[in-house]
Amino acid sequence: MSSTALFRPETEIxxxxxxxxxxxxxxxxxGTIFLRxxxxxxxxxxxxxxxxxxxxxxxxxxxxxxRAWTEHVxxxxxxDAVVVVGTGxxxxxxxxxxxxxxxxxxxxxxxxxxxxHANYNMGLFAPEAARALDRQDISRLLREAGxxxxxxxxxxxxxxxxxxxxxxxxxxxxxxRAPNSGYAVALGDFDDLYxxxxxxxxxxxxxxxERRLAEMGRLEYGWAETxxxxxxxxxxxxxxxxxxxxxxxxxxxxxxxxSAFYRALALLDGDNPSRLRLGYVKLDGAILATFxxxxxxxxxxxxxxxxxxxxxxRQSPGALLLRHQIREACEAGLAYYDLGVGQARHKDDWxxxxxxxxxxxxxxxxxxxxxxxxxxxxxCLKRSIKANHYLWSFAQAVRKRLFSRAG
Numbered sequence: 006m007s008s009t010a011l012f013r014p015e016t017e018i019x020x021x022x023x024x025x026x027x028x029x030x031x032x033x034x035x036g037t038i039f040l041r042x043x044x045x046x047x048x049x050x051x052x053x054x055x056x057x058x059x060x061x062x063x064x065x066x067x068x069x070x071x072r073a074w075t076e077h078v079x080x081x082x083x084x085d086a087v088v089v090v091g092t093g094x095x096x097x098x099x100x101x102x103x104x105x106x107x108x109x110x111x112x113x114x115x116x117x118x119x120x121x122h123a124n125y126n127m128g129l130f131a132p133e134a135a136r137a138l139d140r141q142d143i144s145r146l147l148r149e150a151g152x153x154x155x156x157x158x159x160x161x162x163x164x165x166x167x168x169x170x171x172x173x174x175x176x177x178x179x180x181x182r183a184p185n186s187g188y189a190v191a192l193g194d195f196d197d198l199y200x201x202x203x204x205x206x207x208x209x210x211x212x213x214x215e216r217r218l219a220e221m222g223r224l225e226y227g228w229a230e231t232x233x234x235x236x237x238x239x240x241x242x243x244x245x246x247x248x249x250x251x252x253x254x255x256x257x258x259x260x261x262x263x264s265a266f267y268r269a270l271a272l273l274d275g276d277n278p279s280r281l282r283l284g285y286v287k288l289d290g291a292i293l294a295t296f297x298x299x300x301x302x303x304x305x306x307x308x309x310x311x312x313x314x315x316x317x318x319r320q321s322p323g324a325l326l327l328r329h330q331i332r333e334a335c336e337a338g339l340a341y342y343d344l345g346v347g348q349a350r351h352k353d354d355w356x357x358x359x360x361x362x363x364x365x366x367x368x369x370x371x372x373x374x375x376x377x378x379x380x381x382x383x384x385c386l387k388r389s390i391k392a393n394h395y396l397w398s399f400a401q402a403v404r405k406r407l408f409s410r411a412g
Contacts, residue, residue, distance in 0.1 A: 028092075031149050033142040035134070038099060039092050040146065042153040044085040046075050049101070052090065056101050056129045057278065061169040063306055063343075064299030065123035069279035070270060071103050074119040077265040079105060086118055089150045091134075099134040102150065112157040114376050115150075122263065124306065124345035125187060125362070126163050132171055140177040147178070151369040158373030160380050161365040163187075163346055169302060180363040181381060184388040187360035188352040189304075189343040195335035199328070202355055211328065214320040221317075222289035226329045229283040235271045238283040239264075241292040245311035253401075254408030267309070276300075281308065286326040293322035296330055303340040305330070327351060348391075 028039040043049070046068075053068035064070055075086045089102040103118035117126035130138075138146075151159060163183050166176045192198070199208065218224050229235040243259055250257045259267075273280040278301035285295050291313070298307040312323045334342045344352045346362065366381040368374045390396045 029149060029153065031145050033145065034139050035093065035099070035137055035142065037094055038142075038146065039094075040149055040153070041090045041092075042150060043088055043090070046072050046086050046088060049088060049090070052098060053101060053129075056098060056131070057301075060101075060129040060131060061135070061171045062127065062129055062301065063123070063125050063168075063304070064278050064301040064308075065119060065125065066103060066127060066129055067279045067301065069273060069277060071118055073266050073269040073279070077269060078119070078262045081262050087115070087154045088118075089153075091146060098131060100128055100130045102128040104150075104154065106154060106156060109376055112372060112376055113155055114373075115154055115156040115159040115161075117161055120162050122258070122266075122308075124163065124308070124343070125165055125168070125360070126161060127165060127168060127173055128175070130171070130174065135171045135174055138174045138177075143174045143177055147175075147367070148369060151367075156373075157368070157370045158376040159365065159367040159369065160376070161367075162384075163362050164365065165360050165362055175365060176363060178365060178367070180365045181385060182388060183346075183362035183364045184384060184391050185346040185348070185362065187343070187346050187362055188348070188356040189341045189358040189360070190331060190334075190355050191358045192331070192335045192339055192342060195332045198331075198335065198357075202357070211321065211324060215325050218288060218293075218317065218320045218322065218325070223287075225287045226326060227285060227287070229271070229285070232272060235283055236268070238285050238292065238295060238297075239268060239271055241285070241313075242283075242295045242297065242309055242311045245292075245295070245313050246309075248314060249311065254404040254406075270299075278302075284326065284330055286322050286329070288317060288322075293317050294326050296323070296326050298343075300339070303338075304343055305334050305339055305341070306343040307345055324351060327355065331355065 028041045030037050030039050050068055053071070057067045071086060079085055084106060087104040087106055089104065090098060091100045092098050104115050105118045106113050107116055108114070117123065120126045147159070161175065163185065164175060165173055165187065167173055190198070203211075215224070229238040243264060246259060247257050267281055270279055270281040271283055278299060281297055281299060283295065283297045285292050287293065293313050295309065295311045296307055297309040298305055310323070312318065331342050341358070344356060364381075364384050366377040366384070368377040390400055
């Protein structure tokens with residue numbers, strides 16, 4: 006367990022009204038970097054969209070995703086995004102950090118924007134900055150960002166050590182291993198991939214199940230195209246997921262505000278990397294399973310998945326849909342089909358790439374330790390339980406027994 010303290014004197018405590026400021030300067034190994042902190046996401050549209058084209062990132066760090074999260078999740082809760090932009094002396098952007106503020110124990114804590122619903126969390130770094138910034142640079146820059154945001158501490162979850170071949174500079178700070186890892190399929194020739202991951206018997210079993218489903222009615226794989234179809238598939242996901250959560254004894258995280266966020270992303274047009282692509286398998290028009298996600302930097306990242314109740318579960322429609330989508334991703338020339346964080350059987354079956362993730366719990370002020378230390382301890386305990394097969398199975402069984410309910 007670790008918690009980094011980046012203390013500042015009490016005289017530097019700032020109120021929320023100072024979270025939108027003019028540039029401040031920080032001396033680094035790259036020279037002076039100017040920081041601007043703003044809550045106005047829309048004012049950054051052009052800069053943000055230019056950064057997301059060159060910086061390693063996922064759809065969760067793109068402009069339209071940030072705008073939708075701010076509008077549909079933060080503002081109804083009385084909160085705003087806090088975005089930090091760092092530029093060099095020549096005015097060239099070096100990084101963009103999308104944050105939000107949450108209040109706990111009366112203290113403000115800095116988090117990645119939308120991090121509770123993102124698989125991977127990171128800032129947008131220009132490649133040259135990602136390679137050149139050192140530990141002291143990141144510490145100074147983050148400390149100044151926290152000061153301007155009026156935050157007592159930071160809680161940054163599920164961060165990759167590197168992404169698309171570039172290092173994550175925040176990994177230079179003290180951190181601890183995250184409870185979960187990320188899982189992806191490095192794509193190529195589908196037949197080689199499929200035969201390499203599944204035995205002949207497993208492939209035959211899945212083929213037999215697909216044939217049985219086809220004998221029951223019209224079997225259809227696809228992606229929602231029209232507005233009506235997008236809304237229908239998303240609604241089917243929400244209903245199916247609510248029932249799955251209820252059976253597991255898990256709180257449904259898709260409340261009205263979060264559902265509105267995903268709805269906004271689903272209704273985006275074209276090749277927008279923030280657009281939620283809704284995939285399904287249907288039998289006579291009824292949705293049996295869904296796998297939905299985003300395409301950003303040649304990576305299809307799954308964000309939502311669900312499975313309908315009923316006898317059709319015996320024929321593994323989710324596994325069939327997953328196989329179909331991975332085949333499509335291979336044929337489209339994508340580099341990865343990313344199944345996100347957390348271990349699961351279907352990920353073990355398919356994934357040939359595992360991402361080590363880390364969490365950062367940082368105190369900017371002495372009282373920030375009241376937040377960072379308990380959060381770091383809870384994450385460490387969660388990781389220990391998940392790493393032990395018997396403890397994790399026991400925890401799941403207890404949760405289901407105590408909290409499962411009718412969907």
